[in-house]
Amino acid sequence: xxxxxxxxxxxxxxxxxxxxxxxxxxxxxxxxxxxxxxxxxxxxxxxxxxxxxxxxxxxxxxxxxxxxxxxxxxxxxxxxxxxxxxxxxxxxxxxxxxxxxxxxxxxxxxxxxxxxxxxxxxxxxxxxxxxxxxxxxxxxxxxxxxxxxxxxxxxxxxxxxxxxxxxxxxxxxxxxxxxxxxxxxxxxxxxxxxxxxxxxxxxxxxxxxxxxxxxxxxxxxxxxxxxxxxxxxxxxxxxxxxxxxxxxxxxxxxxxxxxxxxxxxxxxxxxxxxxxxxxxxxxxxxxxxxxxxxxxxxxxxxxxxxxxxxxxxxxxx
Ligand SMILES: [Ca+2]
Ligand SMILES: [Ca+2]
Numbered sequence: 001x002x003x004x005x006x007x008x009x010x011x012x013x014x015x016x017x018x019x020x021x022x023x024x025x026x027x028x029x030x031x032x033x034x035x036x037x038x039x040x041x042x043x044x045x046x047x048x049x050x051x052x053x054x055x056x057x058x059x060x061x062x063x064x065x066x067x068x069x070x071x072x073x074x075x076x077x078x079x080x081x082x083x084x085x086x087x088x089x090x091x092x093x094x095x096x097x098x099x100x101x102x103x104x105x106x107x108x109x110x111x112x113x114x115x116x117x118x119x120x121x122x123x124x125x126x127x128x129x130x131x132x133x134x135x136x137x138x139x140x141x142x143x144x145x146x147x148x149x150x151x152x153x154x155x156x157x158x159x160x161x162x163x164x165x166x167x168x169x170x171x172x173x174x175x176x177x178x179x180x181x182x183x184x185x186x187x188x189x190x191x192x193x194x195x196x197x198x199x200x201x202x203x204x205x206x207x208x209x210x211x212x213x214x215x216x217x218x219x220x221x222x223x224x225x226x227x228x229x230x231x232x233x234x235x236x237x238x239x240x241x242x243x244x245x246x247x248x249x250x251x252x253x254x255x256x257x258x259x260x261x262x263x264x265x266x267x268x269x270x271x272x273x274x275x276x277x278x279x280x281x282x283x284x285x286x287x288x289x290x291x292x293x294x295x296x297x298x299x300x301x302x303x304x305x306x307x308x309x310x311x312x313x314x315x316x317x
Contacts, residue, residue: 026312033308075130084113104305112287119287126281136312138232147301159186163284168277176266192221219255
């Protein structure tokens with residue numbers, strides 16, 4: 001499942017990293033969780049970003065300000081749209097279609113809303129940014145691909161850009177830009193399938209260069225049904241970096257989507273300093289894809305529930 005594509009030709013800055021040695025299994029500690037109920041709400045979502053505030057009584061570490069932003073590990077947590085208005089894309093707390101007594105968070109994209117040539121694109125993400133030495137973390141979240149994804153399976157085009165999560169080490173504004181991305185992909189005549197890649201980019205922007213890629217065409221992509229995604233990332237070199245993703249179906253069946261031993265920072269970063277920015281919940285794609293879904297009379301809609309984020313023992317040093 002794991003293969004290396006390139007060793008960064010033309011990148012000369014910093015030595016290739018060396019493995020830090022045997023890595024111990026970290027002890028994980030939950031830092032934040034949310035079931036999107038209680039007083040949790042999204043505010044000011046007409047702008048290019050929005051905030052989530054509130055908490056759930058009885059749910060430990062569930063306050064979006066005091067626990068997520070005020071805790072020792074994470075900086076700020078914000079929703080980011082980049083552009084557009086609520087008639088084009090929106091985030092709302094809605095009833096769970098499977099249980100009206102449960103509230104969940106909905107990402108909704110009705111049309112492309114981010115200007116870009118040759119065609120506008122679309123983006124909603126939860127950005128947890130300005131994290132201090134976030135080197136080892138894992139999270140789980142329930143996901144429901146609620147609308148638009150069934151018609152995508154009928155689309156006679158390949159899909160290479162439909163992002164559901166992204167992890168930055170480092171972000172584009174920093175040196176040694178590097179990201180790990182969890183995507184849904186599709187061949188021209190095939191069903192949706194799972195894909196991840198790690199990529200670098202030069203500081204002045206330009207094309208992304210693959211460091212590794214992992215693809216899983218056998219695990220299911222459940223549509224209109226809850227499933228759980230579990231993601232683990234440990235900062236490290238080709239020898240000791242770790243990226244793992246599991247999918248658990250509603251009936252409890254577990255699938256290993258990705259299990260990559262590979263660099264989880266820029267391979268030439270001389271001083272890796274953790275994942276300063278992560279997007280554990282994301283819906284980011286091309287205007288062409290969104291326009292196709294819209295033309296079929298639907299919108300792109302993802303529901304999220306029961307987010308829980310833990311950091312490993314080596315996360316804060
Ligand atoms: Ca809930
Ligand atoms: Ca970093």
